Amino acid sequence: MPGTLKGTEPITDALFAQATTAILDVVGRVIDGKPEAVRFALTALLAEGHLLIEDVPGVGKTMLARALAASVDATVRRIQFTPDLLPGDVTGVSVYNPVEHEFEFKPGAVFANIVIADEINRSSPKTQSALLEAMEEGQVTVDGRSHLLAEPFLVVATQNPLEMEGTYALPEAQRDRFMMRISMGYPDAAAEALMLRQRDTINPLDEIRPVVTSARVLDLIAWVRAVHVSPAIEEYAVALAQATRIHPDLRLGASPRATLQLVRAAKVRAALDGRGFVIPDDITALLIPVFAHRLIAARGTGASRSRSSDGIAETLEQIAASVRVPIASRR
Structure with a gap:
């Protein structure tokens, strides 16, 4: 080891x-x-x-x-x-300290x-x-204090x-x-x-x-942040996200947060492959893991079996095939 x-x-x-x-x-x-x-x-x-x-x-x-x-x-x-798990078990609670005559914050499991x-x-x-604020902002707010x-x-x-x-x-x-x-x-x-x-x-x-x-x-993490993403790749990621928002089989498309996280994940994939730049394959390889759970199928479509069904994955594959793939370059 x-x-x-x-x-x-x-x-x-x-x-x-x-x-x-x-x-x-x-x-x-x-x-x-x-x-x-x-x-x-x-x-x-x-x-x-x-x-x-x-x-x-x-x-x-x-x-x-x-x-x-x-x-x-x-x-x-x-x-x-x-x-029976309570939000306070996750984030923490304020407990009164009779000695100091004030409330003390007891951190939760998060x-x-x-x-x-x-x-x-x-x-x-x-x-x-209870996890929403922690996952997005890296903090928790209890009794008005962050x-x-x-x-x-x-x-x-x-x-x-x-x-x-x-x-x-x-x-x-x-x-x-x-x-x-x-x-x-x-x-x-x-x-x-x-x-x-x-x-x-x-x-x-x-x-x-x-x-x-x-x-x-x-x-x-800092090393991954420095991986280069060309404007063409950024436009490709945005085009994929926008395509989910107008697709007839989808009632809820990918959020801007999803687009941002798709590019961040693609940076890691590039770095793990030994590259300092993102290519279109990095984006398409991560499309289903990053987008699928955020989408909701339109009622009455073949994709509406469930949020995690093969139907939504198939829709994403169709979208990936329909959006023009840019010619990526290092710079």
């Missing part, structure tokens, strides 16, 4: 590759046969976004969230969302670098909304499909706060057989040691 990368020297191409490869490697040891899901999780972290993992129970959603958190030497809190919101759609919409959260700050939420018993639909505003939504899917036969052999006596999470510090993650 590699040691924690604590260096303070400026990030270079080689150091960026070393750090990101180390994270992908240790998380990949826990999540067998799902390299794309692991890469998406790292993308959300470095793009300063938040990740929503939606799938049926038992396929490793929480395992992925915990593995990513364990790979970074940072503060981690897990919130088990249940019907005060950490990485927050695992497990089964987020099993709590009421009121409790879910409290800043730590940096970096990442929410990794898991949820079961809406068809599962005891679930609540995430409000549109809450879904829009998540940069990406991904699904784990079932492992293939070889990966599942390997899991049976390896996990009979050992919990792979116990073997994970942090490979980067939180300070180093901030350096990696």
